[in-house]
Structure formats: structure tokens, C-alpha cells
Amino acid sequence: MTDWPKNVGEFLYHISPDVIAIVIGGFFFQLWFTKRANQSESINYLIEGFDELKADALEYWNLDGAVPGELRKARLLEQKIKGTTRSLATDLKNYQTRYKTEMNHEELMMDVIDACTGGSLEGNERKHDEGRYILISNTINRVRTALIKHKM
Numbered sequence: 001m002t003d004w005p006k007n008v009g010e011f012l013y014h015i016s017p018d019v020i021a022i023v024i025g026g027f028f029f030q031l032w033f034t035k036r037a038n039q040s041e042s043i044n045y046l047i048e049g050f051d052e053l054k055a056d057a058l059e060y061w062n063l064d065g066a067v068p069g070e071l072r073k074a075r076l077l078e079q080k081i082k083g084t085t086r087s088l089a090t091d092l093k094n095y096q097t098r099y100k101t102e103m104n105h106e107e108l109m110m111d112v113i114d115a116c117t118g119g120s121l122e123g124n125e126r127k128h129d130e131g132r133y134i135l136i137s138n139t140i141n142r143v144r145t146a147l148i149k150h151k152m
Contacts, residue, residue, distance in 0.1 A: 039099050043147045046091055050112075053084045054140045057116040061132045078122050085113050101150055108143050115139040 060077040
């Protein structure tokens, strides 16, 4: 019975390096997991923004600028599209900078802006453009796919 403190000390002496290694490993795993979870949340935020942009752009290009009742709604959607594309361009650039991805955000955003604005975004004589639906959908889906590749 008198050897009990000595045995506990020897036990702790032999097990302490393992315990320290497990604690340090757990700490680094938690850091890595938190970073990946934050990256995943950022991707979800960007995807929601691109989905909103797609819905607004598709609605805009289905409106006829020559119809007086639709002109006011078209003007509102023009501003939403311009603001959303600027916001998403900044958010995508920040995402790429923070997570060091190999994604070419400038090229992707140029394609999105070209698809959504069509060069005649604020034209008074603009007619609805049914063919733009596929272009907008494909372009934004390509960006979504590029983002999802980086998700957990």
C-alpha cells in the first residue's frame, strides 16, 4: 500500500506525453474544422446571393420595357441586378482572398454580369428576351458548381 503514490506518479509520467499529444492534436483539428465550417457557410451565403440574382435577372428579362405597367418594375429590377452583381463581386473576391482558392473570380463575375445585363440593361426600347434564360441559368450554375467544389 505504501507504493500507491509512487505507482500513480510513474503512471502519469508514462501517460502524460500521450495526453499532451491528444490535447494538442484536438486543438489543431478544431481549428481546421472551424475554418472549413466557416468556408462552407461563406459558400452557402454566396450561393444564396447568386440564386437571388438569377431570379431577379430572369424576371427582368421576361418583362417588356415597352409596356408602361412593367416599366416601373423593370427599373427596380435593374437597380437590384446592378447592386447584387457589385456586392457578389466583392464577396467572391473576399472569399477567394480569405480561403486562397484557385477560382478565377474576375472571369466568373464578368460572365455573370454579361449574362445578367446583356449590354442593354437600362434601355428604354428593351424587349423581353426568352433566349437569355438559358444563358443566365448556365452561367450562374457554373459559378455555383465552382463554389460547391470548395465545400466540405
